[in-house]
Amino acid sequence: HGIFDTFIKVYKRMLVGALRYKFIVLILTIVLLGISIFGATVMGTAFIPAMNAPQLSASLKIPEGFSNQEAYALNDEVMNRILDVKDVDTVGVMTGGQSGLAMLGGGGSDNESTFYILLKDKRSMTNAEVEKAIYENLNDLNVELDIQSDNMDLTALGGSGIQINVKGYDLDQLAIISNEVAELLRTVPGTDNVTTGLEDADTETRIIIDKSAAMREGLTVAQVYGEIAGALQTDVQATILSQDDDNFPVVLIKDQQKLISKDMLPYFSFDVTKMDGTASKVFLIDIAEIVDTPSLQSINRAGQSRFMTVSAEIAEGYNIGLVSRDVDEKFENYKAPAGYEVTIEGENEMIQSAFKDLVLMILLAIVFIYLIMVAQFQDLLSPFIVLFTLPLAFTGGLLLLWATGMELSIIALLGFLILAGVVVNNGIVFVSYVNQLKEEGMLQKDALIAAGEARIRPILMTALTTILAMSTMALGLNAGSEIMQPMGIVTIGGLTYATLLTLFVVPILYDLFHRRQNARHFLVSNDDE
Numbered sequence: 001h002g003i004f005d006t007f008i009k010v011y012k013r014m015l016v017g018a019l020r021y022k023f024i025v026l027i028l029t030i031v032l033l034g035i036s037i038f039g040a041t042v043m044g045t046a047f048i049p050a051m052n053a054p055q056l057s058a059s060l061k062i063p064e065g066f067s068n069q070e071a072y073a074l075n076d077e078v079m080n081r082i083l084d085v086k087d088v089d090t091v092g093v094m095t096g097g098q099s100g101l102a103m104l105g106g107g108g109s110d111n112e113s114t115f116y117i118l119l120k121d122k123r124s125m126t127n128a129e130v131e132k133a134i135y136e137n138l139n140d141l142n143v144e145l146d147i148q149s150d151n152m153d154l155t156a157l158g159g160s161g162i163q164i165n166v167k168g169y170d171l172d173q174l175a176i177i178s179n180e181v182a183e184l185l186r187t188v189p190g191t192d193n194v195t196t197g198l199e200d201a202d203t204e205t206r207i208i209i210d211k212s213a214a215m216r217e218g219l220t221v222a223q224v225y226g227e228i229a230g231a232l233q234t235d236v237q238a239t240i241l242s243q244d245d246d247n248f249p250v251v252l253i254k255d256q257q258k259l260i261s262k263d264m265l266p267y268f269s270f271d272v273t274k275m276d277g278t279a280s281k282v283f284l285i286d287i288a289e290i291v292d293t294p295s296l297q298s299i300n301r302a303g304q305s306r307f308m309t310v311s312a313e314i315a316e317g318y319n320i321g322l323v324s325r326d327v328d329e330k331f332e333n334y335k336a337p338a339g340y341e342v343t344i345e346g347e348n349e350m351i352q353s354a355f356k357d358l359v360l361m362i363l364l365a366i367v368f369i370y371l372i373m374v375a376q377f378q379d380l381l382s383p384f385i386v387l388f389t390l391p392l393a394f395t396g397g398l399l400l401l402w403a404t405g406m407e408l409s410i411i412a413l414l415g416f417l418i419l420a421g422v423v424v425n426n427g428i429v430f431v432s433y434v435n436q437l438k439e440e441g442m443l444q445k446d447a448l449i450a451a452g453e454a455r456i457r458p459i460l461m462t463a464l465t466t467i468l469a470m471s472t473m474a475l476g477l478n479a480g481s482e483i484m485q486p487m488g489i490v491t492i493g494g495l496t497y498a499t500l501l502t503l504f505v506v507p508i509l510y511d512l513f514h515r516r517q518n519a520r521h522f523l524v525s526n527d528d529e
Contacts, residue, residue, distance in 0.1 A: 004457075008453055008456060011452065011453075011456055011503065012449060012452065012453055014504070015448070015449055015452045015503070015504065015507060016449060018504045018507070018508060019445060019448065019449075019507060019508060019511060022508045022511070022512065025504060025505065025508055026505070026508065029392055029395075029501075029505055032395050032399070033391070033392060033395045035395075035399070036394070036395040036396075036398035036399050036402070037398070039398055039399060039401075039402035040398050040402070040408060042322070042402075043401065043402050043406070043407055043408055044319030044320070044321045044322045044407045044408070045319065045320065045321030045322075045348070045351050045355070045407055045408045045409065046319070046320065046321070046351070046407040046408070046409040047347065047350060047351050047354065047409065047410055048409060048410060048411065048483060049406070049407065049409050049411060049482050049483055049485065049486055053127065054118065054119050054121070055116065055117060055118050055119065056116075056117040056119070056127060056130065056131065056147060056148065057114065057115065057116055057117065057147075057148045058082075058114070058115040058117065058134070058145055058146060058147040058148070059112050059113070059114055059115075059145070059146045060074070060075070060078055060112065060113040060114075060115065060143060060144070060145050061111065061112055061143070061144040061145075061146075062074065062095075062111045062112065062113060063143075064111070071095060071113070072095070074143070075093050075095060075113050077141070078093075078113075078115070078138060078141070078143065078145070079091045079093055079115065081134075081137040081138055081141075082115065082117060082134055082137070082138075084137055085125075085130055085133045085134055085137065086125070087119055087120050087123035087124065087125045087130055088117055088118075088119060088120070088130065089118045089119055089120045090117075090118040091115060091116070091117050091118075092115070092116045093113050093114065093115050093116070094113065094114050094116075095112075095113045095114075117130075117134075128316075131147045134147060135147070161311060161312055161313045161314055161320070161346055161347060162185070162191065162311065162312045162314070162320075162323065162324060162327055162344070162346045162347070162348070163309055163310070163311045163344075163345045163346035164181050164185065164309070164310045164311075164327075164331075164342060164343070164344050164345070164346075165302075165307045165308070165309055165310075165342070165343045165345055166178050166181060166307060166308045166309075166310065166336070166340065166341075166342055167302070167305045167306070167307040167340065167341040167342075167343070168305070168306060168307070168336075168337075168339055168340035168341070169305070169306055169339065171299070171306065172293070173337065173340065174306065174307070174308045174340070175196075175198060175294065175308065177308075177336060177337070177340055177342070178196040178197075178198070178308045178310050179196060179198075181196075181310045181331075181334075181342060182194050182195075182196045182310050184330055184331065184334065185310060185312050185327065185330075187330065188323065188326050188327050188330050189318070189323075189326065190314060190315050190318030190319075190322070190323035190326065191312040191313070191314070191315065191323060191327075192312065192313045192314065192315040193312065193313045194310065194311070194312040195310070195311055195312075196308065196309075196310050197308060197309060197310075198294050202294070203292050203293070203294060204292070204293060204294075205262065205265070205290065205291075205292055206290070206291050206292075206293055207224075207228065207265075207284070207288050207289075207290055208288060208289045208290075208291065209221045209224055209287060209288045210287055210288060210289070213286065213287040214287045214288075217270075217272055217282045217286070217287060218272045218273070218274065219270060219272060219282065219287065223270070224270070224284070224287070224288070227268075227270060228260075228268065228284070231260050231268065232260060234253065235251050235252060235253050236251070236252050237249050237250065237251050237252075238250045238251070238252050265284065265290060266283070266284055266285035266290055267283055267284070267285065268283070268284045269281040269282065269283050269284075270282045270283075270284075311346070319407060320347050320348055320351070321348060321351065321407070321408075324344070324346075324348035327344060328344065331344065351410075354410050355410075355413065358410065358413040358414070358417065359413070361417060362413070362416060362417050362420055365417060365420045365421060366387065366390060366420055369387065369420065369421065369424055370383055370384075370387050373386060373387070373424070373428065376428070376432075377431070377432070377435070379435075381513055381514070382431050382432075382435065382510075384513075385427070385431060385506065385509045385510050385513055386424050386427035386428055386431055386506070387424070388509055389423065389424075389427055389498065389501045389502070389505060389506060389509075390420060390423065390424070392497075392498075392501055392505065393419060393423040393494050393495075393497060393498035393501060394416055394419065394494060395494075395497055396493040396494045396495070396496055396497020396498065397412075397415060397416055397419060397489075397490035397491070397493045397494035397497075398490075398493075399493060399497070400489050400490070400492065400493025400494075400496075401486060401489055401490055401493065404489055406485070406486055406489065407486075409486055411483060411484060411485075411486045411487050412486035412487065412489075412490050414487055415486060415487035415488070415489070415490030415491050415494070416490055416494070418487070418491055419490065419491055419494040419495065419498070422466060422491070422495060422498075423494065423495060423498035423501075423502075425462055426459045426462055426463065426498070426499060426502040427501075427502050427506050429455055429458060429459060429462075430451055430452070430455050430459065430502055430503075430506055430507075431506065431510065433451045433454060433455055434447050434448055434451045434507075434510060437450055437451060444510075444511065444514060445511065448507040448510060448511060451507075452503060452507060456503065459499060459502055459503065460499070463495055463496070463498075463499040466491065466495055467491075467492050467495055467496060470487075470488040470491045470492050471488070471492065472488075473485065473487065473488030474488030474489045474491075474492050475488075476488075
């Protein structure tokens, strides 16, 4: 009691000083609010915080031309080197085939091996550190290995990284625009492995007919197409033999020597009859242009429109929200040709959509909190004073989140939602007691100081019970607990800062907002005298 009584005396002197120098305290509060807003703009965003799952997966691409025995030997060597990492407990590998586990782990093609890595229960390394150590151990092997250090990443449900959709009709023009978009995307710091979908495309041979030249030779596009298609056909069904209840198609296979090769295609000839009745030959190269172009493996459609997707991964050490902001700035002045549209999608769009929904929930919660306080106080001004501390209370949550190096995630916003309902409790306790003392005839400043002395104990008790209860969540010591850690950090930071607001800023705001009311009350009292 002696220590706490001394603490109350110190607080009383500080409260008297705060009421005397109100604007210094308010300016300091606003500066901290500004710093927290700046921190929110640079800390980056995430959908769900990265978690240290107890397992990892990796996909190893087997080099072309390797026999089965060579592939098995390579898998054994990679597995042994992964086991050399101190916090790795068990490694299993599956080669080829689309097994269910392979699809979940990221592998599955015939020339790939999928590794499943189980980590030790008690370990000193994070998943990212284990991933880095594995890459270092395999550095001299010169193999293509892709490690997924976070198998519990829920962003995969909505598409990870950055995706830019190019919509339009003409596939050639879509390919040109996609390549332009990819080049712009590569100039943005933090983007990695930018792809357009054309990298692994097959090559197709196109025959572009010059209609005027063909007509001068007495040919139409349909005739040229028909003859070339017939020449390229390797077999034809001649008839169907029926025997008892079975039907057998008879297929004629064209002589290999009569087939057209790609090299001989320009010299494919057409027999034409001229106006004077004489026969002549026309070569394809005389009436057409033959070009090789990339061939799309599939054509994507959305909203009755074709589109191609340019995608990019986020490089290690970069944040999806900050990189997406740079991408938006880079494409702000990019103008697609008429009839074509470029839209930025991907993980950041999912994050922004979820953020908007949660912000609306927080605003709705604030409205309900205000209405409940109005019903309790039977007054509009006192609830407003308590509610005014809410945006200021968010300062503490943002500052602690920024100080711990975390990102602004959906879980962190849920912490702010909890904070909105918790921080007003102490303000209600303080303001209601001030009103009670004033009704008993005490002067406003005396009532504020007396309320601070009397209510500091329950205010600190209320704050400390929540802060200590959330401390285990904020520490995030167990595997998988990282997902809820931002909520604990936001709640502790916000509630700690809100307690200071209740003890100092709420009395200042109360004194400022009730100054005119007190002046009017003083004039009425003098008139009565």
